[in-house]
Amino acid sequence: MALFPAYSHAVQPENETPQTSKPSETWLKNSSFEIGFKPIELNTEVSETHVDISSENDSDIELPREPQIKQVPITETLPKTTNDWSDFQVDTTRTHQFLTVQTISRPAAPRYKRSFRIGDIQRFHKKKLKRYYQIVIDKTENDEEPKITKKDLDKNLPMRRIGDSTDLKHESDMSRTTAYYNRKLTENPSNIELWLKYVHFQDSVFKFEKTYRKGSIVKGIRVTAERKLAILDKALSHNPNSEALMRERLNTAVAAYPADELQVQLKNLVEKDPGNIILWQGYIEATQCSMSHCNTQAVLKLYSRSLLTLHHIRRNSALQKAHLEENILRMLYQCGLFLKQSGLFEQLWTLLRLYLELNLAPADKNKFNISSTFNDKQLMELEEVVLNSQLPIHELWLRIERLREACHWLPYIEEDSCEDPQRIIFPEDVSELIHPITMPGNMFKLTATILTLLKTPVLPCRHTTMQGLGLDYVPWALDSIEILLPMFLPIYPVNLANKNFLIDTQRLAVGPQYLKTFPGQEEYLEFLLSTIRNCIDCLNGKEKTAVTVWWFRFQRLLIVLDKENRLKISSAFKKKLKGSMKQLLKMEENRNNVIFYREFGLCEFEMGNFESAVMVLTTALTIISKGKSFESISDIERAEICFLHRTLVELYLNQCPERNEQKSLKYLIALCLNKPVTDTDVITQDLLEEVGLKFKHITLQLLEGDKDELMSVDHFLPNFFTDWIICNGWFLYLTKGPIECGTFIEEIIEKCNCVPWQKEILFEFYICALFKYCVEKPGAGIFKLLDDALYRAIEAFPNNLCLLSVLAKEQTINCSLGQSWWKLSSLLIKTGHAIPILVLILIADQRTYEIKENWIDTITGKAMGEDSSQINRMLSLFRRITNSDMCTRRCGFAWRLYLQFLHSHFEPSVCRNAYYAAVEECPWLKSLYIDAAIYIPAELAQIQDLLIEKQLRLHITPEELDILRN
Secondary structure: OOOHHHHHHHOOOOOOOOOOOOOOOOHOOOOOOOOOOOOOOOOOOOOOOOOOOOOHHHHHHOOOOOEEEEEEOOOOOOOOOOOOOOOOOOOOOOOOOHOOOOOOOOOOOOOOOOOOOOEEEEEEEOOOOOOOOOEEOOOOOOOOOOOOOOHHHOOOOOOOOOOHHHHHHHHHHHHHHHHHHHHHHHHHOOOOHHHHHHHHHHHHHHHHHHHOOOHHHHHHHHHHHHHHHHOOOOOHHHHOOOHHHHHHHHHHHHHHHHHHHHHHHHHHHHOOOOOOHHHHHHHHHHHHHHOOOOHHHOOOOOOOOHHHHHHHHHHOOOHHHHHHHHHHHHHHHHHHHHHOOOOOHHHHHHHHHHHHHHHHOOOOOOOOOOOOOOOOHHHHHHHHHHOOOOHHHHHHHHHHHHHHHHHOOOOOOOOOOOOOOOOOOOOHHHHHHHHOOOHHHHHHHHHHHHHHHHOOOOOOOOOOHHHHHHOOOOHHHOOOHHHHHHHOOOOOOOOOOOOOOOOOOOOHHHOOOOOOOOOHHHHHHHHHHHHHHHHHOOHHHHHHHHHHHHHHHHHHHHHHHHHHHOOOOOOOHHHHHHHHHHHHHHOHHHHOEEEEEEHHHHHHOOOOOOHHHHHHHHHHHHHOOOOOHHHHHOHHHHHHHHHHHHHHHHHHHHHHHHHHHHHHHHHHHHHHHOOOOOOOOOOHHHHHHHHHHHHHHHHHHHHHOOOOOOHHHHHHOOOOHHHHHHHHHHHHHOOOHHHHHHHHHHHHHHOOOOHHHHHHEEEEEEEHHHHHHHHHHHHHOOHHHHHHHHHHHHHHHHOOHHHHHHHHHHOOOOOOOOOEEEEEHHHOOOOOOOHHHHHHHHHHHHHHHHHHOOOOOOOOOOEEOOOOHHHHHHHHHHHHHHOOOHHHHHOOHHHHHHHHHHHOOHHHHHHHHHHHHHHHHOOOOOOHHHHHHHHHHHHOOOOOOOOOOOOOHHHHHHHHHHHHHO
């Protein structure tokens, strides 16, 4: 063999010829690697048998047996042949090591100091390692890699990803839900709640389209709104008288269309249906809430037009006069709110005075000519002090404006010339807004509307009461703090005092007011009490009793606020209050009215005179029940007796529960057995069983009896059904515990078909009884039961301030026993009412104060300051409630709280942007314009020009201020 094979042909012998005729297969054999296979012989001898199947009868043929084949076992195993693919594999899983970076080790690596405050929520979370794409590889049965050919590559098919399956799943869920709503609504088109759920479901559809579909978000919002309007139009075609559907359609249209287009649409709808008050409200708000169209005269012209239209419809109608008058009162309430919030208080009082003189006191036209007792010379002296203080110009304007606002709320009636022409109001200025109220049942509603506009809170403030009076449908009615004051009035023997709740009471007051220690405070309070007294003199029957009870409770609220240092009134004024109450009780017509004595006794208790309060109540009870049988007296007397017994029971429980439980039981036994209470009575087990049977017997009779329809005036008077059930509940609470009491109330609520007002009161008692037990014995495990009942009650009656005050108080117990924040916020926001949302803001603010007072840093030992998580939570909450789809976006009180928060925690530019957003949403609210001197003093001149342009009330102009300074 040659050393170089390429040249081996040079030495090849001549006699050797190459074999080119047939290809050789010797290259397939390798002498260095040979596999030896040994042939295996198997004895597989099988005898062949021929079978003839041509015969017609198969049953006569016998087939021979097949011989058994004996298999020889294989003694030698074959080697396994596998494809040698050790250097190739398909990577189907993520390898996290490929995404990391090798770092240097100690001690060459530097050290970094990082610290975290204990209790802080970690703001940055370590993200999971993900590739920028991820493909699902289908496994075959043989677990082999699929072959990819040129034809497959030419098809250019998109690869299936994980997101596509999620997309399809969500889309199928949406389709199924839509089909469900369509099917159910076709079967039952009168289901209002289902229509509203279907409308709200469109928001979920919009979120899905925004996430998985491409397109403009603004266009998507508009399409969603049009889809909602189409659904609501179809719903209204089946339910034309549904107020809930009408309001939902109005809110959807307001959020979807600009002001110009909205005005045109609502104007056409009002012309088609002039008697629809909801359309009128939307049409007026389209102008009032528009920054470019809002003007005092233009808005008042729309109010006068709507009132005139409703008046004409009432005159031509013979059946629904009471309902049409209620619509007139609702429109009057909304018009009065606009005048009050725009600062036109002189015009407001002129309007209300003419309504009172026309409907309540037609015989005495001077009954409500109440003059102010404030001395104008005192105001001039205070202004001189302010002007000589050398304060900046914005501070001077702010202080003088607030001074005059607090002192000048009545029209100028003297003969001398007046420097302020806006103080001179003639009856002709508001004559187009005045219409008579003829139905007797609406006189109390008219009085309640007027007193509410004069900043007298409804006492107690319940959801059904506000609905009955027509005071709950205007979300922008909350501009000041007076409407939340009933939260401080105790109704049950439960301590709900909370010093950190609504701590800035006086700062949020808007003049004229009676909360803040300021010039004109007591004068306005006297004016308000005199107006209520004059209304009492003009009413008769139950309406007179109800307004008198309201007057007593308002004075009791003032005493409670003074006791909690939320209101400062002089001792002379306190004596004056007590003297006026005694004077009313001494009147001949009121001497036998035990309801008034009950209210006076509670006032004595709040003043600290417990023995005097008990004596007043027992004397009243002796007068009404002396020599009378409980079965033979009238229904009114029975209700009054039960009301007095319940008051005495709760009075003793409020004073000292451990010592006076026996005293409370004695009064419950006396109520049940119709006998007086003596100190020698001994409570035995047999006596308790007898009383329990009597309670059960009368309760069953009440459940089986017919329920009378209650009017709004009845909400301020005793009710035998609710008072008896509450007394029965207190008996079970004192003898068997809160669980038995709660079970009893739950059964009553479930069984009885009572009116909503009675159901609301039973929920109040149930929750207050559970909360009382939780406070006295916190380790009893009742908090879960309390939370469940409280949440159900607030969902049903969201405007009940007693329930909301229990919720706020629960959050302060040790700062940990309350519900989670997300549960609390979802509960109160989803109600769709402004009052619970404002209470949510105040609860969040209350938590901040609780942390500052009670929490201590365990490392430094110092008191903890305001946490960044709390600030972010408040900021997120304010941004959420001021969205375009929230009812509080036009609530002046919410915007003022928002601006106050931003001014305390953020830079001025953030506060400035929020301020202009607030003015754009509420262009008629004067208190926002005044706050410009606090939040954006550099731009006060432009804000004053805007205030003049909107024709809002301005007590001192910049030009007049310059003259006074000089």
